[in-house]
Amino acid sequence: EIVMTQSPATLSVSPGERATLSCRASQSVSSNLAWYQQKPGQAPRLLIYGASTRATGIPARFSGSGSGTEFTLTISSLQSEDFAVYYCQQYNNWPQVTFGQGTRLEIK
């Protein structure tokens, strides 16, 4: 099983600042990496797929990068609605998918 490790577990950032979240895979997943946002009481929402492609309707302040085993989600200027938990997920190893344990983005 491919293990996904996210860091940090919690990130405290002020509104308007940049947030950088990391995700590492235990073996290469090529670019088959997605990011999801989950707010309290809501289902996860797809933000990024293919490591760097924004999903429909996702603002340009969200960007993804990386390939192989190292990935990054960057939120360029945090808005109040961006404070949530973020999960990375690999989908390279069909049909298995595995999620990271999540990064909680909180207001500083």
Added chain:
Amino acid sequence: EVQLVQSGAEVKKPGESLKISCKGSGYSFTSYWIGWVRQMPGKGLEWMGIIYPGDSDTRYSPSFQGQVTISADKSISTAYLQWSSLKASDTAMYYCARRWKHYPSYFDYWGQGTLVTVSS
């Protein structure tokens, strides 16, 4: 508009059986896999398994194989997740999500979740 609408919250006792549902609309139900994801209270996301409603091809995560059964009825665009004998440790939120039929694919739309509470 693509929608996955899940059945309502359930409260069950240990040992009881349960079947929850996920109804798709706004797209070709037989062109996408439907996956199930567990989220235990305060925890992260765990993939349980996936079904292709077109031919009922079903795959399970090793962690959930034998613990649950996934099925689908393409005539009513609905997928199911069922337990034959619930345990307290099955208490969780369960999400369905769709995934394009061709590799590689990710979950692009999610249901709203079904909360299952198992308590004596």
